[in-house]
Structure formats: structure tokens, C-alpha cells
Amino acid sequence: MKKIVKSIFSSKWFYGISITFLGVILTAIFSYNLLISVLSYLKNILINIFGFVLLVLNFGIKVWIIFLVLMSFCILFEIFSFIWQKPDWLKYNKDILKKWIWRWNYIKFGKKYEILDMVPYCPECDCNLLNRKDFIDVIAYCPKCLTEYEGDEIENEKEIESLILRKINKEEYGDKS
Numbered sequence: 001m002k003k004i005v006k007s008i009f010s011s012k013w014f015y016g017i018s019i020t021f022l023g024v025i026l027t028a029i030f031s032y033n034l035l036i037s038v039l040s041y042l043k044n045i046l047i048n049i050f051g052f053v054l055l056v057l058n059f060g061i062k063v064w065i066i067f068l069v070l071m072s073f074c075i076l077f078e079i080f081s082f083i084w085q086k087p088d089w090l091k092y093n094k095d096i097l098k099k100w101i102w103r104w105n106y107i108k109f110g111k112k113y114e115i116l117d118m119v120p121y122c123p124e125c126d127c128n129l130l131n132r133k134d135f136i137d138v139i140a141y142c143p144k145c146l147t148e149y150e151g152d153e154i155e156n157e158k159e160i161e162s163l164i165l166r167k168i169n170k171e172e173y174g175d176k177s
């Protein structure tokens with residue numbers, strides 16, 4: 001009998017099975033402990049959230065204060081949307097002025113807008129006009145239809161700018177693009 005018991009205890013099978021069994025039991029204990037601690041952590045969070053919601057709901061606040069806050073938000077929104085509102089004439093950025101088509105952009109400096117990037121286009125084919133230096137004069141020509149504006153002075157940008165500003169002031173900027 002002793003021999004049988006001794007042989008069982010000394011066999012590799014016994015050690016293999018008992019170590020595996022021990023491992024399974026230890027894993028189960030640790031998993032259980034981990035599960036319990038996670039659940040209690042979640043429970044604490046839920047209790048805290050519930051307590052906070054109760055606190056907010058029971059907070060004694062007068063209805064007129066809520067009304068005043070909402071009204072203030074509405075008024076502020078109206079004021080800011082009025083300040084940030086862009087004028088309608090900013091869409092006016094193309095026109096036939098004197099003999100050419102002109103396109104331009106606006107840039108805001110502080111509260112004022114200024115016209116910039118004024119570019120002349122050919123009135124025949126709407127192609128960007130280029131300048132070419134002749135012996136004395138500077139000639140504007142169209143690279144598409146090769147029309148030359150020989151003898152014509154290159155139109156002064158300041159003059160065109162004045163015409164644009166006049167149209168904006170008189171609200172005569174019908175040709176929007």
C-alpha cells in the first residue's frame with residue numbers, strides 16, 4: 001500500500017495534474033477578486049452620478065434667473081451676428097469699367113475694407129490681360145485673341161478703384177458674379 005501511495009506521489013502525472021489544478025483555482029480566485037473590485041468601482045461611480053443629478057435637480061434656482069440668462073444669451077448672439085455680418089457688396093467683385101473687364105478682391109483692415117488684386121481682363125474673350133513693354137510705352141495685350149491696346153494708356157488702377165467705390169456707395173453694383 002505504501003509503495004502504491006509513494007509511486008503515485010513520485011509520478012510525473014501527479015505533479016502535472018496537481019500544478020494545473022492549483023493554477024486553475026488560483027486564476028479563479030484572482031478573477032473573482034478582480035470582478036468584485038471592478039463592480040464595486042462601477043457602483044461607486046453610479047452612486048456619485050446619481051448624487052450629482054439629485055443635487056442639480058434640487059438646486060434652488062429662481063425661474064426668472066434662468067429666463068434672464070437665456071435672454072442675455074439671445075441678446076449677445078444678436079449683437080455678435082450683427083458685428084460679424086458681412087456687407088452685401090463684398091459679392092461685387094467683377095465689372096466692366098471703362099473698356100475692360102475687371103476682377104478684384106477685398107481685404108479688411110480693422111473696421112474698413114480695401115480693394116486689392118485688381119486684374120484687367122480682355123473685353124472680347126475674358127482672358128487676363130498682360131503688359132508688354134514697347135520702346136516707350138507699356139502695351140496691354142490679350143494672349144488669347146492677341147488684341148493689343150496700342151496707343152491706349154494702361155488704365156490707372158486708382159481710377160478704376162474710384163469707379164468701384166462710387167458704385168458701392170450708390171448701390172449700383174448689379175453685375176455680381
Ligand SMILES: [Zn+2]
Nearest residue numbers: 122125142145
Ligand atoms: Zn482677348
